[in-house]
Amino acid sequence: MASKKIAYEPLKGSPLPSDDQPSDSVLLRHYDAGSGKIRWEKLLRIFCVTALVIGNIGWISLYYQNAVQAANKYPVRVPHRLITPFGDDNLTVSNGLWATMFPPGYGAIVVDHEWAAENQISPAKENATDGRAVYAVAAFHHLHCLAVLRTSLYQYKNEREQINNWFHVRHCIDALRQLILCSADPTIIGGESAWHQCRDWDALKEWIEERAYVEIMGAVA
Numbered sequence: 001m002a003s004k005k006i007a008y009e010p011l012k013g014s015p016l017p018s019d020d021q022p023s024d025s026v027l028l029r030h031y032d033a034g035s036g037k038i039r040w041e042k043l044l045r046i047f048c049v050t051a052l053v054i055g056n057i058g059w060i061s062l063y064y065q066n067a068v069q070a071a072n073k074y075p076v077r078v079p080h081r082l083i084t085p086f087g088d089d090n091l092t093v094s095n096g097l098w099a100t101m102f103p104p105g106y107g108a109i110v111v112d113h114e115w116a117a118e119n120q121i122s123p124a125k126e127n128a129t130d131g132r133a134v135y136a137v138a139a140f141h142h143l144h145c146l147a148v149l150r151t152s153l154y155q156y157k158n159e160r161e162q163i164n165n166w167f168h169v170r171h172c173i174d175a176l177r178q179l180i181l182c183s184a185d186p187t188i189i190g191g192e193s194a195w196h197q198c199r200d201w202d203a204l205k206e207w208i209e210e211r212a213y214v215e216i217m218g219a220v221a
């Protein structure tokens with residue numbers, strides 16, 4: 001996975017940039033005011049059509065830009081919680097919850113080579129059977145690593161055989177160390193409440209679901 005951030009395509013249901021909506025109605029108001037004089041009307045009509053076309057190009061590109069930026073920023077506030085059901089010691093409860101976290105393909109995606117090049121993502125090491133490029137999304141590699149550590153610890157605690165080898169465990173600890181340094185979460189905790197600034201997990205998962213590559217890791221239960 002390239003270290004460059006992924007420029008997401010516009011997310012479905014993203015709010016339109018509200019700043020731009022009034023500009024259209026302002027243009028239309030100007031158009032109405034000039035309607036008495038034929039020549040002016042003609043000129044205004046040309047002006048307005050041109051302005052609307054240009055305005056809309058700007059408007060559409062702003063919408064795309066905003067949607068892309070929104071996906072890369074931290075617009076979601078999530079409360080800091082000491083305990084959640086994901087930590088439930090009853091494995092029937094917690095395993096069920098963990099299993100719902102992964103998209104089909106466990107975070108593997110398949111995209112066009114052109115899309116990858118446009119977004120400055122380095123060439124894929126593997127191609128899908130249809131020739132397109134296969135990548136993984138880092139958030140789900142991190143989540144996979146946490147699941148590996150969790151599984152290993154429960155197997156250790158319950159004196160069961162470890163399914164993950166020691167190299168994998170060490171690799172996953174180091175991956176999560178790098179993640180923690182990368183996110184450098186500055187939230188001050190320890191008071192009565194606190195909120196983390198987060199990215200939109202559901203939006204990312206949805207984006208992956210639309211491009212999920214299931215041939216390597218499977219489709220998930």
Ligand SMILES: *[C@@H]1O[C@H](CO)[C@@H](O)[C@H](O)[C@H]1NC(C)=O
Pocket residue numbers: 090091092093
């Ligand atoms: C674990 O949770 C399941 C599902 O809620 C429940 O049926 C089961 O009795 C629980 N087991 C224990 C040991 O509490």
Ligand SMILES: *[C@@H]1O[C@H](CO)[C@@H](O)[C@H](O)[C@H]1NC(C)=O
Pocket residue numbers: 113124125126127131
């Ligand atoms: C994947 O396909 C691209 C485009 O056809 C090609 O340039 C590249 O060498 C292929 N990569 C691998 C690892 O096969």
